[in-house]
Amino acid sequence: xxxxxxxxxxxxxxxxxxxxxxxxxxxxxxxxxxxxxxxxxxxxxxxxxxxxxxxxxxxxxxxxxxxxxxxxxxxxxxxxxxxxxxxxxxxxxxxxxxxxxxxxxxxxxxxxxxxxxxxxxxxxxxxxxxxxxxxxxxxxxxxxxxxxxxxxxxxxxxxxxxxxxxxxxxxxxxxxxxxxxxxxxxxxxxxxxxxxxxxxxxxxxxxxxxxxxxxxxxxxxxxxxxxxxxxxxxxxxxxxxxxxxxxxxxxxxxxxxxxxxxxxxxxxxxxxxxxxxxxxxxxxxxxxxxxxxxxxxxxxxxxxxxxxxxxxxxxxxxxxxxxxxxxxxxxxxxxxxxxxxxxxxxxxxxxxxxxxxxxxxxxxxxxxxxxxxxxxxxxxxxxxxxxxxxxxxxxxxxxxxxxxxxxxxxxxxxxxxxxxxxxxxxxxxxxxxxxxxxxxxxxxxxxxxxxxxxxxxxxxxxxxxxxxxxxxxxxxxxxxxxxxxxxxxxxxxxxxxxxxxxxxxxxxxxxxxxxxxxxxxxxxxxxxxxxxxxxxxxxxxxxxxxxxxxxxxxxxxxxxxxxxxxxxxxxxxxxxxxxxxxxxxxxxxxxxxxxxxxxxxxxxxxxxxxxxxxxxxxxxxxxxxxxxxxxxxxxxxxxxxxxxxxxxxxxxxxxxxxxxxxxxxxxxxxxxxxxxxxxxxxxxxxxxxxxxxxxxxxxxxxxxxxxxxxxxxxxxxxxxx
Numbered sequence: 001x002x003x004x005x006x007x008x009x010x011x012x013x014x015x016x017x018x019x020x021x022x023x024x025x026x027x028x029x030x031x032x033x034x035x036x037x038x039x040x041x042x043x044x045x046x047x048x049x050x051x052x053x054x055x056x057x058x059x060x061x062x063x064x065x066x067x068x069x070x071x072x073x074x075x076x077x078x079x080x081x082x083x084x085x086x087x088x089x090x091x092x093x094x095x096x097x098x099x100x101x102x103x104x105x106x107x108x109x110x111x112x113x114x115x116x117x118x119x120x121x122x123x124x125x126x127x128x129x130x131x132x133x134x135x136x137x138x139x140x141x142x143x144x145x146x147x148x149x150x151x152x153x154x155x156x157x158x159x160x161x162x163x164x165x166x167x168x169x170x171x172x173x174x175x176x177x178x179x180x181x182x183x184x185x186x187x188x189x190x191x192x193x194x195x196x197x198x199x200x201x202x203x204x205x206x207x208x209x210x211x212x213x214x215x216x217x218x219x220x221x222x223x224x225x226x227x228x229x230x231x232x233x234x235x236x237x238x239x240x241x242x243x244x245x246x247x248x249x250x251x252x253x254x255x256x257x258x259x260x261x262x263x264x265x266x267x268x269x270x271x272x273x274x275x276x277x278x279x280x281x282x283x284x285x286x287x288x289x290x291x292x293x294x295x296x297x298x299x300x301x302x303x304x305x306x307x308x309x310x311x312x313x314x315x316x317x318x319x320x321x322x323x324x325x326x327x328x329x330x331x332x333x334x335x336x337x338x339x340x341x342x343x344x345x346x347x348x349x350x351x352x353x354x355x356x357x358x359x360x361x362x363x364x365x366x367x368x369x370x371x372x373x374x375x376x377x378x379x380x381x382x383x384x385x386x387x388x389x390x391x392x393x394x395x396x397x398x399x400x401x402x403x404x405x406x407x408x409x410x411x412x413x414x415x416x417x418x419x420x421x422x423x424x425x426x427x428x429x430x431x432x433x434x435x436x437x438x439x440x441x442x443x444x445x446x447x448x449x450x451x452x453x454x455x456x457x458x459x460x461x462x463x464x465x466x467x468x469x470x471x472x473x474x475x476x477x478x479x480x481x482x483x484x485x486x487x488x489x490x491x492x493x494x495x496x497x498x499x500x501x502x503x504x505x506x507x508x509x510x511x512x513x514x515x516x517x518x519x520x521x522x523x524x525x526x527x528x529x530x531x532x533x534x535x536x537x538x539x540x541x542x543x544x545x546x547x548x549x550x551x552x553x554x555x556x557x558x559x560x561x562x563x564x565x566x567x568x569x570x571x572x573x574x575x576x577x578x579x580x581x582x583x584x585x586x587x588x589x590x591x592x593x594x595x596x597x598x599x600x601x602x603x604x605x606x607x608x609x610x611x612x613x614x615x616x617x618x619x620x621x622x623x624x625x626x627x628x629x630x631x632x633x634x635x636x637x638x639x640x641x642x643x644x645x646x647x648x649x650x651x652x653x654x655x656x657x658x659x660x661x662x663x664x665x666x667x668x669x670x671x672x673x674x675x676x677x678x679x680x681x682x683x684x685x686x687x688x689x690x691x692x693x694x695x696x697x698x699x700x701x702x703x704x705x706x707x708x709x710x711x712x713x714x715x716x717x718x719x720x721x
Contacts, residue, residue: 058178065183068191069097071158076310079292081317082349082497087288090296091310095206098217100190106222107205108189109263110229114254116150117261120185124151124176151176153232154192198228199235212240214280222264223277226254240279241360248274287326290355291317294368295495302496302508310502316349316495324604325352329575332597333357337585339577339597340366342478343605346570347512348491351605353475364580371457371471372578375590376429376539377554377563378468380480381450383426383530386437387523388449393423393530397433404463409435412555426530427538429553431467438466452518453480454490468554477565478574484531485550485567487615488524490516529616531566540564542595545603547611553590560584564594569606573598 063071076091112119118126126149148156155175179188198208208228209217220228230250231238240247251274259269295315321343329339343352355365364370387393399417401408409431416432425433438446443461450459455477459470475493482491492513499508531550534540539553543564551566560582565574575594579585 059181078312093201100186107225110225113257124180199239226251230254289359291353314498318351321352328597328600332593342475343573350495367474373556374468375554375556385441385449387526407463427533434466481565482572488519539591555589558584559588562588562594563590564598569609
């Protein structure tokens, strides 16, 4: 039987191989965990190796301590007035370098307590703080962020920028650990406290202490140290000069942190009142800061390349004129209102610029940035357009009720004087006459003249525009008056004369801009005639200074804005007053506070200049007294011109004619038919698709201003005209 069983077993065919039996689930998890741990350990080892290598090479290539001490952040810019005196120095301001043993212990404790309480125990990066930030982020309580350690802040300030990118944060961490590798904790803290930014251009605790407390950082008290340490988080928010309450509140936070982490005792913390810390009195900053705020951004355009070395910017500012301008505004501005002033020489050099009553309280530049309604000061352009169209100061006009397109202007005194002349109407700022003139020459014509004289803000062409309903900037309106003073030639305001490096290399030198004749000189002379009358006998009498002055007042509805803009002895000055919220200012008129401020300033500005009489002789050139038939494109007796919907003159096109008239007409009843000067009809509309030309045709302006006018051959046609 045994043999048979063995035979059967021997004769049995082999079957498929049997599968190994699986182990328990617990053993499978252990296997996978072991594998994950091994791979994680390997990756971590590689990461540590890579990090260590990066830190090693960063530390090896890092500059020495002396080099880091002498490194500076930012560019120093010294701005000088026209006489070479320093207006302001901008950029980093460093106090004395304090060695580690010279820095008060309370300053070190305050900074460590509020910025990096584990400073003395971490290797440059705080792993506990990082883990806590990740934990908070994982719970959804906040976005992922970690407070930089003191060492990381130092690395960023010295070597990097403030971009919030992952790459920058990684490099910051590597550099921080390299700093810790190469330097001691005391050395790093010394570097940090001497270089960290505290606002207002102050770098380092000594500069900050002198700026805010008027003494060296060696003498800092606990309260003062708390205020300084609290500013690092947000210098612009917690600076005592920006917000004293915020600075005190942040200082108390620092004291609480110092108490919590044992830097000071509870009783000592309770005895300190941060609000009693004596701050350095903040003097009203030089109003010239408004001027520097205007000119310094221009360096980006004036300098040929990015420059990081210290530079000196020489400007047109006259220190004496600037002081007089600031005093004139402060002494005359109504309570609760603001004031602005721009004054420029005959070549456009800005001598003084005031953008508000106090730069510390408000750095908003109302002289160059604010746009306000000019009121009757806008009539400069209405009358320029009228003079250019053929009027003269002695021409008769009628002050009478008028309605234009449903709009009925009224005079400020509610009366009408009847027949008068252009000069008187302008001097007494008669609104109805300005409305009639604007309607006659065309509101678009007035807008075109304003554009030509440098107004850059939007201009409406509705009838009310003649009374100054379109906002303007003080500097633009002053520029326009300066061009009238210059005989009708263009003026380009400028404030920088040259830029030099600390070694004397000239990076920029001002060159006079090309000047253009904007209106014929006889038009400018007629305008000066009327402007002078406005000061001598009209609304601008308060602007008299004992020598010839020409100018114009401006007052807007409900006394929201008051203006006076005028010139004398080659200096043109514009003054504006009003509230920033555009609310009414009781008693404010252009002929009161603004005119008085103008006079107070101008008496100082022109006192060393010779008295200059104005040239107001309106002598028409011979070519206009004896009209050239070819130039007029028709009979000069007709006095016709063709206008578009805004009243702009339209140049003739070849082949256009109508009963001997040079201008095209598309249909008998087409709006825009020729209008005779003095005709009360409103201007018509332009032909479809025809662009609006300037206020007068190019041929007229070329002939009037002498631009590109062909000279006739001796004895030829036109000779002697």
